[in-house]
Amino acid sequence: MNVTTESIAVERELEIAASAETIWELLTDEEQATRWMGREASFDLRPGGSYRVEVIPGNVASGEFLEVDPPRRLAFSWGWEAGSASSLPPGSTVVEFDLTPSDVGTLLRFRHRDLPSSDSADSHAHGWDHYLGRLAEAATGEGPGRDPWLDGPMR
Numbered sequence: 001m002n003v004t005t006e007s008i009a010v011e012r013e014l015e016i017a018a019s020a021e022t023i024w025e026l027l028t029d030e031e032q033a034t035r036w037m038g039r040e041a042s043f044d045l046r047p048g049g050s051y052r053v054e055v056i057p058g059n060v061a062s063g064e065f066l067e068v069d070p071p072r073r074l075a076f077s078w079g080w081e082a083g084s085a086s087s088l089p090p091g092s093t094v095v096e097f098d099l100t101p102s103d104v105g106t107l108l109r110f111r112h113r114d115l116p117s118s119d120s121a122d123s124h125a126h127g128w129d130h131y132l133g134r135l136a137e138a139a140t141g142e143g144p145g146r147d148p149w150l151d152g153p154m155r
Contacts, residue, residue, distance in 0.1 A: 009113040010125040012132055018139035020099040020106045024071035026138055027097055035143070036134040039150055051076040055127075056149050059084040063091040073098050078112065088120060106139075108132075 016023060026032045030041040038053040045068055052062040061084075063077030077091035098109040110132060115121045130149065137144040 007113050008115040008121045012110040014108045015104040016136045016139050017105040020071040036138040037131040
């Protein structure tokens with residue numbers, strides 16, 4: 001018997017007027033990463049190394065790096081630690097960033113896969129849309145400013 005499981009994913013493509021190297025720094029440097037997402041980050045940037053970001057107060061995403069290919073591809077497992085608003089366990093899904101040079105600067109292909117339900121995908125899509133917009137602003141040199149989600153409920 002063949003059993004196929006369809007992976008539920010959030011996928012986005014963004015053209016960003018910045019180099020892949022600039023975007024890579026924003027994805028992988030702890031200080032740069034918190035310019036666009038979260039208030040604290042801790043990375044052990046190597047396959048098998050830990051990924052941990054306090055995205056908003058009391059909500060910590062964690063997992064481990066799966067692929068680190070600067071400045072082209074970054075993949076890590078993702079989920080929420082106990083006490084977070086989501087019941088998605090740490091490391092239970094996969095987040096992927098692919099960076100390709102383009103006429104504008106860089107094409108960023110984003111995928112968050114292995115989500116357990118369409119509700120989970122909708123919730124994560126809402127969050128990623130917010131944060132990917134902030135990433136693009138940070139990459140083009142326009143500081144996205146303080147994340148309003150750090151001060152209250154996500155809208």
